Amino acid sequence: MKKLSRTLTKTLVAAALTAGLSLTASAADKFKVGFVYPSPVGDVGWAQELDKGRKGIEAAFGDKVETVVVENVPEGPDAARIMNQMASQGADMIMLGSFGYMNDGLKLAARKKDMSFIHASGFKTADNFGNFQTRNYESAYIAGIAAGYLTKSNTFGIVAAYPIPEVVGIINTFTLGAQKVNPDVTVKVVWLNSWFNPSKAQESARSLISQSADVVFSLYQDTPSVVTVGEEEGVYVINTSSDMKKYAPTKLLASLAIDWVPYFTERVKAAMDGTFKGEPYWGGMADDAVSVASLSSDLSAEQRAEIDKVTASIKSGAFHPMSGPIVDQDGAEKVAAGSAISDGDMLGINWLVKGVETRIPN
Amino acid sequence: MEPLIFILAGTLAAATPLLYAALGELVAEKSGMLNLGVEGMMAVGAASGFVIVALTGSHALGFLGGAVVAMLLSLVYAALTIVFLANQVASGLSIGILGLGISAAIGKEYEGTTVTTFAKLDLPILSDIPFLGRAIFDQDILVYGAIALAILIWYLLEKTKLGLIIRAVGESPHSSHVLGYNVALIRLSCVAFGGAMAGIGGAYLSTAYTPLWADGMVAGRGWIVVALIVFGTWMVPRVMFGAYLFGALTLLELSIQGIGFNVPSQILSASPYIITIVVLAIISRNPILIRQKSPMSLGETFKANS
Numbered sequence: 095m096k097k098l099s100r101t102l103t104k105t106l107v108a109a110a111l112t113a114g115l116s117l118t119a120s121a122a123d124k125f126k127v128g129f130v131y132p133s134p135v136g137d138v139g140w141a142q143e144l145d146k147g148r149k150g151i152e153a154a155f156g157d158k159v160e161t162v163v164v165e166n167v168p169e170g171p172d173a174a175r176i177m178n179q180m181a182s183q184g185a186d187m188i189m190l191g192s193f194g195y196m197n198d199g200l201k202l203a204a205r206k207k208d209m210s211f212i213h214a215s216g217f218k219t220a221d222n223f224g225n226f227q228t229r230n231y232e233s234a235y236i237a238g239i240a241a242g243y244l245t246k247s248n249t250f251g252i253v254a255a256y257p258i259p260e261v262v263g264i265i266n267t268f269t270l271g272a273q274k275v276n277p278d279v280t281v282k283v284v285w286l287n288s289w290f291n292p293s294k295a296q297e298s299a300r301s302l303i304s305q306s307a308d309v310v311f312s313l314y315q316d317t318p319s320v321v322t323v324g325e326e327e328g329v330y331v332i333n334t335s336s337d338m339k340k341y342a343p344t345k346l347l348a349s350l351a352i353d354w355v356p357y358f359t360e361r362v363k364a365a366m367d368g369t370f371k372g373e374p375y376w377g378g379m380a381d382d383a384v385s386v387a388s389l390s391s392d393l394s395a396e397q398r399a400e401i402d403k404v405t406a407s408i409k410s411g412a413f414h415p416m417s418g419p420i421v422d423q424d425g426a427e428k429v430a431a432g433s434a435i436s437d438g439d440m441l442g443i444n445w446l447v448k449g450v451e452t453r454i455p456n
Numbered sequence: 457m458e459p460l461i462f463i464l465a466g467t468l469a470a471a472t473p474l475l476y477a478a479l480g481e482l483v484a485e486k487s488g489m490l491n492l493g494v495e496g497m498m499a500v501g502a503a504s505g506f507v508i509v510a511l512t513g514s515h516a517l518g519f520l521g522g523a524v525v526a527m528l529l530s531l532v533y534a535a536l537t538i539v540f541l542a543n544q545v546a547s548g549l550s551i552g553i554l555g556l557g558i559s560a561a562i563g564k565e566y567e568g569t570t571v572t573t574f575a576k577l578d579l580p581i582l583s584d585i586p587f588l589g590r591a592i593f594d595q596d597i598l599v600y601g602a603i604a605l606a607i608l609i610w611y612l613l614e615k616t617k618l619g620l621i622i623r624a625v626g627e628s629p630h631s632s633h634v635l636g637y638n639v640a641l642i643r644l645s646c647v648a649f650g651g652a653m654a655g656i657g658g659a660y661l662s663t664a665y666t667p668l669w670a671d672g673m674v675a676g677r678g679w680i681v682v683a684l685i686v687f688g689t690w691m692v693p694r695v696m697f698g699a700y701l702f703g704a705l706t707l708l709e710l711s712i713q714g715i716g717f718n719v720p721s722q723i724l725s726a727s728p729y730i731i732t733i734v735v736l737a738i739i740s741r742n743p744i745l746i747r748q749k750s751p752m753s754l755g756e757t758f759k760a761n762s
Contacts, residue, residue, distance in 0.1 A: 134671055136568025166671065251714065257721070284713045285721035292673055293666040294706070297466055301710040304462030317670050322570055341570060452713065455720035 124160040125187070125366050127151065128180035130173060131165040132192035133290065138336035139316040140289075141165055144191045144214070147354030154359045158366075169194025174202075181206050187365045189358070190214065199223065203372075210365040211372070212358075215260070217441075219372045226357055227260070229378035230334060231267040231440070232408050233350040235415035236386045236401055237332045238271020240348050241309040242279055243397045244330055244390065245272070251302025252283045253295050255314035257454045259443045264313060264334075266447045267415040273449055275400070282307060283452035292319040299323040309347060312338075321346065330390065339388040351387040376437070379409045416440060421448050459715070463707045464591035468599050469665055471703035473498070473657040475602040477681040478688075478695050479609050480653025485685055486613060487646035488626040490755040491533055492548030495678025496555020497651050498658035501526035503559035505659025506669040509571045515663055519598070522659030523652040525562075529555050530651020534644045541757045552678065563669045574598070574664035598660055603696075605653075610692035622646060626751030629758040639758055654678070683732055689739060690749035702728055 129148050131141040148161050162180060167173050173195045180188055181202055187210040190199045196216040203211045203223040216225040241250060250272065254261050265283060272279040282305060284298040296319040299310050303323070312320035312333040318341040324331030325342035337349040357377055364370040377383025389401070407413035414434035422428050422445045429435050435443075446454060477494055484491050491497075505522030509515055529551055536547040574596045582593040613619040622642060625632045629639045661677070662669050680702060688695030705728040713721055739745055 134564075134567045136670065138568055142568070282714045282716065284710050285725075287722055287725050290670070290672070291675060292668055292670055293470075293661065293675070294710070296666050297470065297707055298710045298714075300466060301459070301462055301707065302714050304459045304711070305714045307714075317568060317668055318570060319666050319668060322667070326573065451716040453716075453718050455722060 125155070125158055125362070126183075126185045127159055127161050127362060128177070128185040128188040129161060129163045130167050130176055130180075130188065130190050130192075130195060131163065132167060132169065132194075133316055134166045135163075136316075138318060138338055138341075140314075140335055141191065143335050143352050144189070144354060147358040148189070150355030151358050151362050154355075155362065159362065167192075174198035177202055181209060185209065187211070187362065187370075196225075210361070210370040212361050217374075219374055221372050222370065224361070224370075224372040224375065226354075226375040226377065228352050228384045229376060230260070230350050230352070230384055231263045232379045232415055233348075233384045233386045234264040235267040235271035235408070236405055237311075237348040237350060238268040238273075239275055239401055239404060240386075240389060240393060240397070241268070241311075241330065241332065242272030242274065242276035243394075244347060244392055245276065245279065245309050247306045247308045248276065248278045248280065249305070249307045250279060250281045250309045250311065251299065251305070251307030252281060252311040252313050253298045253302070253315055253320050254283050254285055255289050256287060257285055259441060261313060262446060262454060263416075263440055263443045265450060266420075266443065268311060268332075269447050269449045270415060270420065271404075279449060281450045281452075283450065285452075285455060286315070289314060290316045292317040295319045296323050300327070303327050303329055318342075337387045345390075346388055347390045349387040351385045353383055353385070356382055379405065380411060422446065423448055423450060423453070459711050461587065461591045463704065463711055465594065466707040467700055467703040468592065468595055469703075470706055471699040472599050472602045473660045473665060474677060474681055474684065474699040474702060475606065475657075475696060476598075476660065477654040477657035477678065478684045478699055479602075479605055479692070480650035480657075481681055482685055482688075482690065482692065482695055483609060483613070483622065483653075484646045484650035485690065485754055486626045486751055487622050487643045488629060488751050488753040488756065488758070489534075489537065489643050489647050489650075490544045490548065491530065491551075491647060491650055492545060492682060493529070493533055493550075493552035493555060493678075494650075494654050494681045495674060495676070496552035496559070497526040497529050497654035498555075498661070498678045498681075499559035499674045500529050500555045500562065501655030501658025502662035502674055503563040503566075503658075503669060505655070506571065506662040507562060507566060509663045510566060510569065510669075513572070515574045518663050519656050519659050523655040526555075526655025526658060527648050527651040529558070530647050530654070531644075533651075534647040537757055538640050538643055538647075541759055544755045544757060556672075559674075560671045563671060566669045568668065568670055570668040571663055573667045574660075596664055598656075598664060606692055606696045613692065623751070626753055629753050629756075633758075633760050639760065643758070654681075657681075680732070683736065686746075687732065687735055687739065689745055690751070702732065705731060 133141045135141045135145045164176050190213045193215045203220050211223040213225040215227045269281050295315045299320040309330040310324050314334050318338050321331045321338045321341045325345045330347040331342050332347050334350045339346050416435035418429035418433050419431040420429040501522035504525040505518040508521040509518035533551045536542040537544050576596050579593045583589045625642050633639050684698045687698040709724040
């Protein structure tokens with residue numbers, strides 16, 4: 095039903111897009127960049143962060159670029175149609191904002207060798223098809239330290255989207271960060287199996303609070319519903335993607351912020367210069383792609399100093415949040431003392447560290 | 457807040473939007489109107505209610521506005537099926553889709569924003585009762601309003617002449633017409649009532665239950681409502697039980713995950729729906745149970761032969 099209505103909306107949008115683009119096609123030989131988002135550009139959230147990146151491009155290149163946006167595009171045939179439409183209307187580059195756009199994007203990239211593509215969070219590349227994601231596990235480690243300092247019940251709750259490696263990795267480093275300063279911390283996870291389900295996310299947060307969690311982590315939930323519950327119930331909240339300070343002015347512990355502007359700008363410049371290559375990009379604190387925003391003022395000066403110290407060591411590359419010795423939930427050693435996890439292992443991580451009570455569903 | 461209080465208190469709130477919409481739909485179906493557009497009506501109610509609360513700060517106005525806008529949408533359905541004699545199923549589906557589109561348009565500017573939560577009632581003595589106080593008596597007025605409405609609708613349908621007329625129209629519009637009742641007007645009123653209640657349910661979702669607007673936030677509840685009527689075999693107490701059961705199951709799932717039971721979360725997420733399907737299958741095996749209270753003319757258009 096929802097799908098059907100979206101299809102109808104999308105048809106109208108595509109029609110409007112066709113009309114709009116053909117009018118401007120002859121306007122100038124601007125460099126055209128198309129953006130496809132999986133959700134509406136809201137006040138906060140994933141699409142909003144991507145759109146900040148788009149605005150960053152417009153600010154950086156001014157009249158030289160023109161951007162076209164289609165938001166709320168379901169993965170599948172609709173996405174394929176929209177990106178093909180963009181290509182046929184003369185887009186030089188397309189940013190695909192969701193994992194599920196990958197295969198359709200690759201097909202289009204194979205046909206349109208003169209175009210450049212960047213794709214969010216995928217794992218396949220081609221000569222003109224690169225992908226990008228962020229090392230949010232780095233900022234999650236820092237947020238974990240902050241949470242470890244401020245918890246009284248030593249119980250954390252995480253409202254998590256899907257049990258995929260990226261999410262599992264964040265849960266792990268968050269837990270390790272907390273254990274660094276507070277070894278007794280335990281973590282409960284509710285898997286929502288959804289990127290977007292505001293009422294269920296909210297009820298999950300309440301459920302975790304009822305089980306004595308006093309820090310709740312909203313992990314890849316695209317609305318502020320968990321964050322608002324935290325403020326209401328008086329427990330600390332941490333969230334991903336956007337800064338949600340205004341939804342929890344007193345109880346926001348930290349936001350894991352993302353900044354796509356440096357990466358998008360660099361890629362557009364490369365595409366304009368003809369030097370674009372399809373490569374994977376995994377931006378971290380060192381690239382200013384991820385950071386911790388709005389750290390709670392309840393942290394003491396010494397605690398902040400420690401956080402700054404760890405942040406600096408992650409930024410410089412001296413410290414990796416997944417450094418051994420690390421044991422998993424069953425007590426088996428996964429990362430030996432003196433070594434850190436490899437990027438390849440991190441990308442496929444499917445085990446949780448000791449201290450996390452919930453299992454990964456299999 | 458202990459886990460049990462969370463489930464009890466949460467169940468009451470989670471069932472409330474379902475209950476309003478289901479009671480409205482029940483009245484419409486009792487008059488023979490199978491309006492499958494509940495999802496869309498709830499969505500426009502949610503979007504317009506949210507916008508009104510965001511603009512005015514008044515939840516009362518929000519619920520009223522949500523009810524009115526959803527009612528207007530239900531009148532489109534009524535016009536299609538009662539005046540133009542269009543097929544009820546197709547018309548209901550169409551206005552359901554239309555409603556989702558309209559809700560997205562109404563809420564466009566408010567995507568992802570929040571409003572203040574609907575205030576809870578301050579019941580001085582009751583909410584101080586240990587355990588039960590916080591579980592049952594720490595709720596907003598619409599939670600109790602849903603229960604009151606259920607009793608009212610039950611009384612109306614079973615004990616009053618108006619209820620008898622509505623049921624008669626749903627059983628046999630032709631006989632009712634011959635007896636001198638205005639079938640079109642009665643059906644139209646029941647559909648409008650159903651629309652208004654779906655609107656309140658939707659507005660409750662977006663301004664009280666999860667005080668934010670996001671496109672698609674009704675998330676299939678309108679379909680659950682349609683299923684609840686069958687689940688409840690067109691009887692108010694059973695529909696009410698179904699709504700609370702569904703609410704409890706969704707919350708239980710989240711609690712079980714947090715406690716750390718090693719059950720795959722995907723199965724837990726699907727459990728309320730699986731149980732609904734199982735119960736529906738069991739009920740449907742007993743044709744007498746279904747036939748007893750199901751309106752005979754449900755889904756049939758009626759044209760008076762004058």
